[in-house]
Amino acid sequence: xxxxxxxxxxxxxxxxxxxxxxxxxxxxxxxxxxxxxxxxxxxxxxxxxxxxxxxxxxxxxxxxxxxxxxxxxxxxxxxxxxxxxxxxxxxxxxxxxxxxxxxxxxxxxxxxxxxxxxxxxxxxxxxxxxxxxxxxxxxxxxxxxxxxxxxxxxxxxxxxxxxxxxxxxxxxxxxxxxxxxxxxxxxxxxxxxxxxxxxxxxxxxxxxxxxxxxxxxxxxxxxxxxxxxxxxxxxxxxxxxxxxxxxxxxxxxxxxxxxxxxxxxxxxxxxxxxxxxxxxxxxxxxxxxxxxxxxxxxxxxxxxxxxxxxxxxxxxxxxxxxxxxxxxxxxxxxxxxxxxxxxxxxxxxxxxxxxxxxxxxxxxxxxxxxxxxxxxxxxxxxxxxxxxxxxxxxxxxxxxxxxxxxxxxxxxxxxxxxxxxxxxxxxxxxxxxxxxxxxxxxxxxxxxxxxxxxxxxxxxxxxxxxxxxxxxxxxxxxxxxxxxxxxxxxxxxxxxxxxxxxxxxxxxxxxxxxxxxxxxxxxxxxxxxxxxxxxxxxxxxxxxxxxxxxxxxxxxxxxxxxxxxxxxxxxxxxxxxxxxxxxxxxxxxxxxxxxxxxxxxxxxxxxxx
Numbered sequence: 001x002x003x004x005x006x007x008x009x010x011x012x013x014x015x016x017x018x019x020x021x022x023x024x025x026x027x028x029x030x031x032x033x034x035x036x037x038x039x040x041x042x043x044x045x046x047x048x049x050x051x052x053x054x055x056x057x058x059x060x061x062x063x064x065x066x067x068x069x070x071x072x073x074x075x076x077x078x079x080x081x082x083x084x085x086x087x088x089x090x091x092x093x094x095x096x097x098x099x100x101x102x103x104x105x106x107x108x109x110x111x112x113x114x115x116x117x118x119x120x121x122x123x124x125x126x127x128x129x130x131x132x133x134x135x136x137x138x139x140x141x142x143x144x145x146x147x148x149x150x151x152x153x154x155x156x157x158x159x160x161x162x163x164x165x166x167x168x169x170x171x172x173x174x175x176x177x178x179x180x181x182x183x184x185x186x187x188x189x190x191x192x193x194x195x196x197x198x199x200x201x202x203x204x205x206x207x208x209x210x211x212x213x214x215x216x217x218x219x220x221x222x223x224x225x226x227x228x229x230x231x232x233x234x235x236x237x238x239x240x241x242x243x244x245x246x247x248x249x250x251x252x253x254x255x256x257x258x259x260x261x262x263x264x265x266x267x268x269x270x271x272x273x274x275x276x277x278x279x280x281x282x283x284x285x286x287x288x289x290x291x292x293x294x295x296x297x298x299x300x301x302x303x304x305x306x307x308x309x310x311x312x313x314x315x316x317x318x319x320x321x322x323x324x325x326x327x328x329x330x331x332x333x334x335x336x337x338x339x340x341x342x343x344x345x346x347x348x349x350x351x352x353x354x355x356x357x358x359x360x361x362x363x364x365x366x367x368x369x370x371x372x373x374x375x376x377x378x379x380x381x382x383x384x385x386x387x388x389x390x391x392x393x394x395x396x397x398x399x400x401x402x403x404x405x406x407x408x409x410x411x412x413x414x415x416x417x418x419x420x421x422x423x424x425x426x427x428x429x430x431x432x433x434x435x436x437x438x439x440x441x442x443x444x445x446x447x448x449x450x451x452x453x454x455x456x457x458x459x460x461x462x463x464x465x466x467x468x469x470x471x472x473x474x475x476x477x478x479x480x481x482x483x484x485x486x487x488x489x490x491x492x493x494x495x496x497x498x499x500x501x502x503x504x505x506x507x508x509x510x511x512x513x514x515x516x517x518x519x520x521x522x523x524x525x526x527x528x529x530x531x532x533x534x535x536x537x538x539x540x541x542x543x544x545x546x547x548x549x550x551x552x553x554x555x556x557x558x559x560x561x562x563x564x565x566x567x568x569x570x571x572x573x574x575x576x577x578x579x580x581x582x583x584x585x586x587x588x589x590x591x592x593x594x595x596x597x598x599x600x601x602x603x604x605x606x607x608x609x
Contacts, residue, residue, distance in 0.1 A: 017116050028107075028110040029106075061073075125163070163343050225343055228265060359440050366440070378391045400560040405580045459505070460501065463478055465506075529558070586598050
């Protein structure tokens with residue numbers, strides 16, 4: 001119930017929807033009940049049970065009042081008046097016209113209430129989608145390395161879709177149908193209190209069976225959504241790694257993995273469907289048993305005891321059959337809701353995750369970088385695996401510090417701590433003598449430009465990729481950044497120029513072209529601090545030359561932290577730090593490190609330098 005109420009909270013403020021929905025629903029139910037209430041007088045006319053006395057002898061025209069007595073009295077008055085004027089057939093026409101009018105008004109108000117609820121549903125899903133997307137975008141980098149991408153996408157797409165179809169879609173059932181059931185029972189009580197009480201004995205039995213089925217559905221629903229998330233993850237990895245899959249003749253292998261998960265999903269979904277589909281026949285059977293019981297008990301009241309006349313008994317049965325439909329809808333909604341509740345739990349699981357990187361109250365704004373970046377006794381672990389162990393060093397403003405060493409030594413982790421993608425487990429990272437935790441983290445990142453080994457581009461134009469994150473785009477500045485990044489020439493070779501789409505993940509560009517676009521993006525930002533994470537390691541010699549030239553332009557007059565495997569690119573760095581097994585084992589200039597005959601010297605020898 002808490003999950004359901006929380007989902008409904010996304011439609012707030014309810015004052016936009018609730019008053020109109022309640023009014024339209026009440027009017028729809030009222031006119032719907034009136035339809036059934038008119039069955040008895042119609043039958044009296046047909047079966048010649050109405051009196052032949054004149055209208056003045058039977059009933060006088062009632063004074064206007066908003067009450068049941070007034071509407072019943074005015075109906076009887078005009079009906080008797082019609083009998084006096086036009087005879088029994090005329091009264092039959094009169095009742096039919098009133099029934100049609102009542103049906104028309106009932107459905108008009110039903111439609112209006114549905115429109116109001118459709119707006120509430122649309123707003124609920126809209127707000128929930130935005131909320132979960134905002135929550136995902138605020139999560140720390142480590143979350144995305146620990147979780148399956150497909151499962152995250154499944155929660156944002158499929159789980160939200162299930163919430164829409166199984167919960168918000170049935171809001172009108174939860175609100176309106178109980179009101180309909182209550183109104184019809186009120187009418188049944190008016191017709192025959194004893195027969196109504198008899199029907200009430202049968203309903204708890206139906207409710208018990210339906211609730212027993214519903215309780216078994218939630219677990220299956222969660223398993224179903226988790227399996228769907230795994231399928232999306234396999235699909236994403238397949239599309240991203242198609243070249244590797246084909247190169248290693250692994251199509252059959254990956255197909256078997258996907259087929260196995262699809263089969264698992266089908267088994268889970270079949271198990272869910274067996275229980276879900278059981279609710280409809282169970283409610284149908286229980287409804288038939290209820291009607292048979294009413295026919296038996298009510299027939300006894302009519303035939304043997306004489307306490308109920310035939311027309312009222314037929315009306316009672318007609319009204320009771322009208323109760324079965326909303327009661328069945330409520331039962332179906334209860335069972336169907338379990339899937340939506342399970343999806344709601346999965347969505348809120350992400351929304352409720354507290355971001356690991358948050359600002360302190362009243363954080364310091366880093367207006368500009370003035371002096372130095374300092375790592376002071378920094379220790380960091382991914383879970384239980386220690387990656388950095390008591391690391392200390394400084395990067396002075398305007399200097400270039402290179403991080404080199406064997407893979408897995410902790411170089412990228414050091415670089416990721418500077419923009420505060422992570423916080424150290426022990427020690428501190430400081431800028432201008434102040435811990436990064438004291439700063440507004442957005443102001444820290446505003447001072448930085450990052451170029452990674454993997455060129456991250458978005459399925460948009462070249463202009464929008466270079467100007468990514470900027471509220472206003474200055475085309476002249478974009479072009480200047482592209483020229484400095486050695487990207488302008490290949491951009492203008494195409495007809496579309498800067499408006500050319502780069503494709504999904506930059507698939508329409510070569511590796512060197514993509515990297516130059518990312519360098520142009522960093523140049524346009526004009527950062528004070530530059531982080532280069534193996535920016536040329538995946539390029540061919542010609543592309544590397546162009547990219548390295550662009551990087552050299554980018555690094556001018558900037559403070560740079562460079563991670564490099566190709567040591568030829570960092571020989572002119574002001575200081576080189578050799579990182580191995582989470583510690584700085586050597587430090588100094590290129591010439592100083594060569595004299596040490598240590599790890600750095602071995603690495604240069606391996607690269608033929």
